[in-house]
Amino acid sequence: MNKAIGVIDSGVGGLTVAYELMRQLPKEQLIYLGDTARCPYGPRVNDEVRTFTWEMVDFLMKKDIKMLIVACNTATAFTLNELKSNMSIPVIGVIKPGARAAINETKTNHIGVIGTEGTIRSNAYTKALNDIHAGLQVQSLACPSFVPMVEQGMLNGEQAEAMVTRSLYSLTQQEELDTLILGCTHYPLIKHTIQHVMGRDVAIISSSEETAREASTILEFRNLLYKGHNTPFHQFYSTGQMEVFATITEEIFKEFIDHFHSVTIEKAIL
Amino acid sequence: MNKAIGVIDSGVGGLTVAYELMRQLPKEQLIYLGDTARCPYGPRVNDEVRTFTWEMVDFLMKKDIKMLIVACNTATAFTLNELKSNMSIPVIGVIKPGARAAINETKTNHIGVIGTEGTIRSNAYTKALNDIHAGLQVQSLACPSFVPMVEQGMLNGEQAEAMVTRSLYSLTQQEELDTLILGCTHYPLIKHTIQHVMGRDVAIISSSEETAREASTILEFRNLLYKGHNTPFHQFYSTGQMEVFATITEEIFKEFIDHFHSVTIEKAIL
Structure with a gap:
């Protein structure tokens, strides 16, 4: 039987990771859980993010997933080590994959990082980069206006560019x-x-793309890749407003949904 | 104590993987073994490549390495699965990392692969690509003249371009x-x-660069990254002509050797 890859996020941001998983691992099935009711996590304190994250993990573990992807940088920064040491399935965060891709990409050894206040405050990227490569110069910058901008659908145009x-x-x-x-x-x-x-x-590194790539690496390393030929069946859950979540999900996954006809979008009660 | 990453190759080609390991994982130390005396492996039969590869592995295992990288596509195609099932340390080949990077990169889902006759005949890339993504179109091509060209130092110029x-x-x-x-x-x-x-x-995917990237991923996943501050000490071994091997090694690693002053280049008796 093919078990799913579980993906958790504070809201809809992690859908970009899910998109990359479907693109790079089209045989695998996903169960996505977005905590849209309590989004954003960026400005929250450590303990709150930890509690919320564990609630999401418990929800997915009942569905018997084979791998957990923490598709939220803030949750990764605060909880990844704890999740890794307490869970028996492979757990992947979004910070190290981005860090490794940046190290592969840079020629000047001068790397920038942008994220939420929580992620930048945690210093997780700078630490991840310097743990691997002490000679890097890292410039971090919190961009608190970007998440609200995206959640409002302001993705391009003059106003977005100006901001x-x-x-x-x-x-x-x-x-x-x-x-x-x-x-x-x-x-x-x-x-x-x-x-x-x-x-x-300037090379732009998407932690979503790189996380999907590393999920592929670890699944193969642990011999967990799906080898059958069944059409994958994806499940998307949200804790909040279903209408907005369904619209965004359908918009992002249009090409895959058209192709596979096997997606459900449901409300999650944690 | 910091154990080294072991790298084996049929000759000097794997030095491009070693170079990328030093660039992307500058704290790690390497032990490289090139079987220059019996290079190239490309035209050899399966059993011969397997025997030679195991001889190299035995040589490195006596040096207590923490990870083995098979930096030769032909050896990877013929022996990787066998090595993985018989060894307790993580074993990484050069084929899957290139395949995954190509899947991440392509937009048309039409991918080309070039390699030695042995690698192309083994169909290992096509299989690796289609195992992950059935919708890819893969075009393979053996380029038997490239390895001799490189070994003769013909890297650019009119004649190389024409060939x-x-x-x-x-x-x-x-x-x-x-x-x-x-x-x-x-x-x-x-x-x-x-x-x-x-x-x-056309995006050109270097399996060397991608293999180093995935070595970084697996070392972190298995908690094997070196966390100390000692200067890495690299050892390079060759089974054949020492002079040519030393010249090429010093040429490739000039920047790192200047920086670390801690490399030995020696003859290996298998």
Whole structure:
């Protein structure tokens, strides 16, 4: 029997990770849980994020998943180590994959990281980068306006560009910086605007894309890849407003839903 | 105590993997063994490659390595599964990392693979790609002239360009192909020439770069990353002509050798 990959997020940001999982691992099935009722996690304190995350994990563990992906940078920063040491299935966060991809990409060894206040305050990216490579210069910047912007559907256009330009100003002044990590799973949805503001010589690393890539690596390493030929059946759960969640989910996964016809979107009671 | 990462190759091609390991994991130490006396493995039969590979593995296991990287595509194609099931340390080949990176990269789902006759004949890339993603179109091509070309130091210039153009002709005619895997660890040394021949719209995937990236992923997953602050001490062994091997090694690792002053290059008796 094929078990699913479980994906948790504070809201809809982690859908970019789910999208990449479907694209890079089209045989695997997913169970996604977005805690939209309590989103955003970015400004919350450590203990609150931990409690909420464990509630989501418990919900998914009852569905017998084979791997857990913490698709929220804030939750990864605060809970990943604890989850890893307490769970028997592989647990993957979104921070280390982005860090490793940036190290692979950079030529100047000067890397930028943008994320929520919580993620940046936790210093998790700087630590992850320097644990592997002590010679890196890392510039972190919290961009608290980006998540609300994305949740409101403001993904491009003049207003979005102006807001991104204002937020990233200090990073655009760093001439040596050649790689920027999108340290929040909402940000891939405004990647084009960010790329435009940073200029085409700066490589933009999407932690969503890289996390899916590493999920593939670890599944193979642990011999957990699905080898059958059944059509995957994906389940999407949200703790909050179903209408908005369903609209966004259907919008993001249009191509896959059209293709597979096997998705459910339901309310989750934690 | 910090144990080393062991790297085996049929000759000098795997040095591109070692280079990437040093670049992406600068704290880790390496023990490299190149079977230059019996290179190339590409045209050899399965059993011979298996015997030679196990001899190299035995040599490195006596040195108590924490991870084995099979940095030769031919050896990976013929022996990886056997090594993985018989060894207690993590074993990584060069084929799956390249395959996963190509899946992440492609937009048209049309991927090219070039390698030695042995690698292409084994069908290992096509299998690795289709195991993960059944919807891919894969075009494989053996390029038997590339390894001798590289071993002779013919890395660019008119003659190299002409030879690469001739070899890759059938692939350049595939309009939908947007990603090309360098399925031989020698090929990153002629990457610029290959990129030039294929055109800038084709993404060139270096299995060396991607293998180092995945070594980083697995070391972290297995909690094997070195956390101390000692300068890494790298050992390079060759079974054949020491002079040529030492010259190539010093040429490739100039920047690292200048930096660390801690490399030995020795003859290996298997």
